Amino acid sequence: MRNLTEKTVFVSGSTKGIGNAIAARCVQEGARVIVHSRSQSGAVEAQNQIGAAGAVWGDLSDAGGTNQVLDQLSGYSAVDVLINNAGVFSVEDFFQLTDDVWLDYFQTNVMSMVRLCRALMPAMLERDSGVIINVASEAAFKPLPQMVHYSMTKAAMLSISRGIAELTKGSNVCVNTLMPGPTWTDGVEKYFEGLAKQEGRPLEEVLGSYFREHEPTSLIQRFVKVDEVADAAIFLAQNTAVNGSSLRVEGGIIRSI
Ligand SMILES: NC(=O)c1ccc[n+]([C@@H]2O[C@H](COP(=O)([O-])OP(=O)(O)OC[C@H]3O[C@@H](n4cnc5c(N)ncnc54)[C@H](OP(=O)(O)O)[C@@H]3O)[C@@H](O)[C@H]2O)c1
Structure with missing residues (x-):
């Protein structure tokens, strides 16, 4: 088991x-955590809120913003655990969605992860130690009609994660994907505000019937809690034999063995 202390x-x-x-x-586990936001104020606020060791900021939807983040990260000790979590999602009508939106989603959800892995993973391989956790979604396995564009990005994350996990062969570096289900x-x-608008129904009604109507295969029939996803991330960060894998934290929505 990897110890996250320091x-x-x-x-x-x-x-x-x-x-x-x-x-x-991760802060509770004793790690030196560097938080991130698009804005300096957001990053500093989060740093103070959780007692993180550092804060960096920059928009990860393009190479310039990502380089800004990487420049700031170089002021800290080398990243041992990279968690690619930043991502966007929205309800969209497939037939109305423009090429620009498709490409924006690819940039924000996929290229952000590609660029950070490309920059930070070689040093992990050199040190023969490191962890990458890419936060995808259950939508990677079960594309959602109201977010086909988003589901595509999460499927791409799964493929890329497995592909770069192959590059860790024989090392102590692990690359895995975490797949949360609907999490509040x-x-x-x-x-959900978008879904209510698309369905022309009040938000409360959509929320009240969501699992029954949209996620009947969910075994927990409720939203996953952020702490439940965090527990799974800690497991992946500490385990030394789970590699090239994808861990579902989706309450059993994906009905397969
Ligand atoms: N919630 C769910 O049900 C669910 C389910 C499956 C998977 N996921 C995935 O889990 C991840 C987090 O979801 P969440 O629900 O916690 O999202 P959230 O509440 O909307 O938070 C998103 C975070 O990503 C950052 N972010 C957004 N766009 C960014 C950009 N262009 N560059 C840099 N940072 C950006 C935001 O930072 P600032 O606003 O501070 O800039 C914020 O900290 C996403 O990848 C999402 O796809 C979520």
Whole structure:
């Protein structure tokens, strides 16, 4: 088992939601956590909120913003655990979605992860030690009609994660994917506002019947809690034999063995 004490952990998109919960749990495990936001104020606020060791900021949807984040990260000790969590999601009508939106989603959800792995993974391989956790979604396995564009990015993350896990062969570096199901966060609240609008129904009604109508295969019939996703991230960060894998934290929505 890997001990996270004094390890440098970078969690992208850690001002709120899943990323914030993962970052907070890593602080509790004794890690030197570096939090991240698009804005300096957001990053510093999150740093103070969870007692993180550092804060960096920059928009990960393009190479310039990612380089800004990498420049700031170079001021800290080498990243031992990279958690690619930053991501966007929204309800969209497939028939109305423009090429630009498709490409923006690919940039934000996929290229952000590619660029950070490309920059930080070689040093892990050189040190023969490191962990990468890519936060995808159960939508990677079960594309959602109201977010086909998003589901595509999460399937791409799975493929890339497995591909780069192959590059760790014989080393002590692990690359895995975490696949949360519907988890109650700020982002998901906005998502449900979009779904209610698309269905022309009040938000409360959509929320009240969501699992029955949209996720009948969910075994827990409720939202996953951010702390439950964080527990799974800690497991992946500490385990030394789970590699090239994808861990579902989706309450059993994906009905397969
Ligand atoms: N919630 C769910 O039900 C669910 C389910 C499956 C998978 N996921 C995945 O889990 C991850 C986190 O989801 P969440 O619900 O916790 O999201 P959230 O509450 O909307 O938080 C998103 C985080 O990502 C950051 N972010 C957004 N766009 C960014 C960009 N262009 N560059 C850099 N950072 C950016 C935000 O930072 P600032 O706003 O501070 O800049 C924020 O910290 C996402 O990858 C999502 O796809 C979520």
